[in-house]
Amino acid sequence: MACVMPAGGRRIVISGIVGTGADGTPEQGMRAQLERAFQILIETCEAAGFGTHQIVRIATTVTEPGRFALYREIRERALPGHDCLTTYVQVSGLSQPSLLCEIEAEAIEE
Numbered sequence: 001m002a003c004v005m006p007a008g009g010r011r012i013v014i015s016g017i018v019g020t021g022a023d024g025t026p027e028q029g030m031r032a033q034l035e036r037a038f039q040i041l042i043e044t045c046e047a048a049g050f051g052t053h054q055i056v057r058i059a060t061t062v063t064e065p066g067r068f069a070l071y072r073e074i075r076e077r078a079l080p081g082h083d084c085l086t087t088y089v090q091v092s093g094l095s096q097p098s099l100l101c102e103i104e105a106e107a108i109e110e
Contacts, residue, residue: 008110009108009109009110010049010050010108010109011106011107011108011109012044012045012048012050012106012107012108013104013105013106014041014044014045014103014104014105014106014107015104016102016104017037017040017041017044017102017103017104017105018033018037018094018099018101018102018103019032019033019034019035019036019037019040019099019100019101020033020036020099021036026096026098026099026100029100030062030064030067030070030100030101031070031074033099033100033101034070034071034074034075034101035074035078037101037102037103038074038075038078038079038103039078041055041058041078041103041105042078042079045105045107048107049109050107050109052078052079052082053082054107054108054109055079055082055084055105055106055107056084056085056106056107056108057084057085057086057087057104057105057106058075058084058085058086058087058103058104058105059086059087059088059089059103059104059105060075060086060087060088060089060101060102060103060104061089061090061091061094061101061102061103062088062089062090062091062100062101063090063091063092063093063094063099063100063101064090064100065090067090068088071088
């Protein structure tokens with residue numbers, strides 16, 4: 001699967017979204033962190049003038065095995081019916097042991 005950005009379009013690349021509160025404290029548990037990370041993703045897109053329908057790529061990294069179904073549930077609730085390029089990777093750890101997930105995304109606008 002691939003996505004081509006139209007000539008003259010705008011693009012936003014978002015990286016390092018983690019499930020923390022405004023004070024930087026990680027939410028408790030994978031569900032809460034994924035929900036918060038998707039909330040931040042949506043807020044970031046909207047603040048830059050992009051709609052969630054313009055997201056063309058999401059890459060999610062998690063530290064707990066067997067969480068893909070939970071990820072899909074939360075993603076579908078955050079971005080209902082939206083399909084885009086997706087990468088899902090499990091790793092042994094992120095930059096802080098209390099962080100359980102991280103999201104990167106790209107959106108384009110013609």
